[in-house]
Amino acid sequence: MARFKHYDYNQTKMIPLRFADQIQSGTFEYTLNHVVDNDLDLSIFEQRYRNDINGAPAYDPAILLKIVLFAYSRGITSSRGIAQACRENVLFMALSADSQPHHSTIADFVTRMDEGIAPLFTHVLMVCNQMGLIGREMFAIDGCKLPSNASKEWSETHAELTRKQRKIDRAVERMLVAHRSQDQRVEPKIRERQEAQIEKLEQASAKIKKHLATEPERIGRGKRAKAIKNNITDPDSASMKTSKGVIQGYNGIAAVDSKHQVIVHAHAYGEGPEQHALVPMLLGIKRQLYQISEKNEGILQSTKITADSGFHSEDNMKRLSRMGIDSYIADNQFRKRDPRFIDSITYQEEQEKRQAERGYKHSKRFALSDFDYDPVAGTCRCPAGNSMWCRMEDGRINGRKATGFQGYRKYCRVCPLKAQCLRDPNQKEGRQVAFFDRSEHKESSYIDRMKEKIDSPMGRHIYSQRLGTVEPVFGTWKPTRGSNALP
Ligand code: SF4
Structure with a gap:
């Protein structure tokens, strides 16, 4: 018969533990402990406490800050999870000096942390600066999408919400009438279920009414801004x-220094497009650098800024040029022009394949060359042979002289080629096209100048550093913070 080593669950073993010895030099927890104790000014948290004479002693904000930041670095983001770790994990015990704060204390601290977190972020940057971790040679700006704790089904314009609320009210009315008429006949269980459903709908209606009364309509950006x-x-x-x-969700945008990938400025925007965020991000970098360094003049003008095509627009290129910033912002054709991707068919195929995998439909609409434009007669025929109406004669698009045409609705609606022509075959408007006047001297736009700059060997070299600067930051941050961020 096999024999096994003896064990006894009822035995006792004493394990001596010195918490200070658990925080080993060279680890993240050691740096965190040192920075919080020696470099950060936590007086902003202390102002909240009013227990100088009366009341129980509070948990030290330094302890709470250490365990919260350490928990985030380990992907623990819930207060209950942090409280549990403080009871079970020796590193959390060491950092909290085994004080074991209750989860509601941690939740309250985190909820009110936003008041003090911005100055703390600047203090951390100061420490990084003193240690020579911020090179100021190049800052890469990029964003990632972060889901919020809200359902997208509850996102509507005010007009849509008003319709929804009326629909719910009508449904409640119908259910109440039916409920009253059958009141005595239906089983108590069914009656209870109906009542619960009515209550739920009434709550939804009240929620919409409150939102409509208190929240102003959101308006999009651009010349033809409309309700969003x-x-x-x-x-x-x-x-x-x-x-x-x-x-x-939110678009979390960060500006990262290229020397040691230190985030110098970050902000969450409640908007998907990133173009509008470029200038505020630049001003944010400038503000942070002003606060941490002695040299205050021309900080942005003595560095390089890189960003991807999400931040590319004529307006942004113009602003960067006027601010005298050495910037490298790619447009969405940048890779196609790059000789390193010379096999453009393969590249395009790859792109299409990736888009198909992501569920995007690749648009293969008729190009301008498929339309028969006669500049002398001022007429245009579409690929189906139908004449188009001139919607803009000698107008201007991005400062260039152009003539615009649109398909007649009566033709487009029944056209057999509309799947190849229209963005959406069910759209109400006919196809629109615009032809630029080639005889006009075309001034080089800010976009053209940026293309020329970024296509140069030096431009490509500098832009190529963007990926290695900002992407690893998001790549590390997403899994370790337990975040569900998306590109
Ligand atoms: S959809 Fe309209 S514009 Fe396009 S080919 Fe057909 S008729 Fe012409």
Whole structure:
């Protein structure tokens, strides 16, 4: 018969533990402990306490800050999870000096942390600066989409919400009438279920009414700005497209220094498009650098800024040029022009394949060359042979002289080629096209100048550093913070 080593669950073993010895030099917890104790000014947290004479002693904010930041670095983001770790994990015990704060204390600290977190972020940057970790040679700006704790189904414009609320009210009315008429006949269980359903709908209607009364309509950007969807649960968040579909959330944008990948400025925007965020991000970098360094003049003008095509627009290129910033912002054709991707068919095929995998439909609409434009007669025929009406004669698009045409609705609606021509075969408007006047001297736009700059060997070299600067930051941050961020 086999024999096994003896064991006894009822035995006693004493394990001596010195918490200070658990925080080993060279580890993240050691740095965190040292920085919080020696470099950060936590007086902003202390101002909240009013227990100088009366009341029980509070948990030291330094302890709470250490365990919260350490928990985030380990992907633990819930207060209950942090409280549990403080009871079970020796590193958390060491950092909290075994004080074991209750989860409600941690939740309260985190909820009110936003008041003090911005100055703390600047203090951390100061420490990084003193240690020579911020090189100021190049800052890479990029964003990632973060889902919020709100359902996208509750995102509508005010007009849509009003319709929804009326529909719910009508449904409640119908259910109440039916409920009263059958009141005595239906089983108590069914009656209870109906009542619960009515109550739920009434709550939804009240929620919409409150939102309509208290939240102003959100208006999009641009010349033809119109009302955009607003979320009832989290009005600051927005519906945004990601590679994994539409989410309700925020666009977290960060500016990262290229020397040691230190984030110098970050902000969450409740908007998917990133173009509008470029200038505020630059001003944010400038503000942070002003606060941490002695040299205050021309900080942005003595560095390089890189960003991807999400931040590319004529307006942004113009502003960067006027601010005298050495910037490298790619446009969405940048890779196609790059000789390193000379096999453009393979590249395009790869792109299409990736888009197909993500569920995007690749648009193969008729190009301008498929339309028969006669500049002398001022007429245009579409690929189906139908004449188009001139919607803009000698107008201007991006400062260039252009003539625009549009298909007649009566032709487009029944056209057999509309799947190849229209963006959406069910759209009400006919196809629009615009032809630029080639005889006009075309002034080089800011976009053209940026293309020329970024296509140069030096431009490509500098832009190529962007990926290695900002992407690893998001790559590390997403899994370790337990975040569900999306590109
Ligand atoms: S959809 Fe309209 S514009 Fe396009 S080919 Fe057909 S008729 Fe012409």
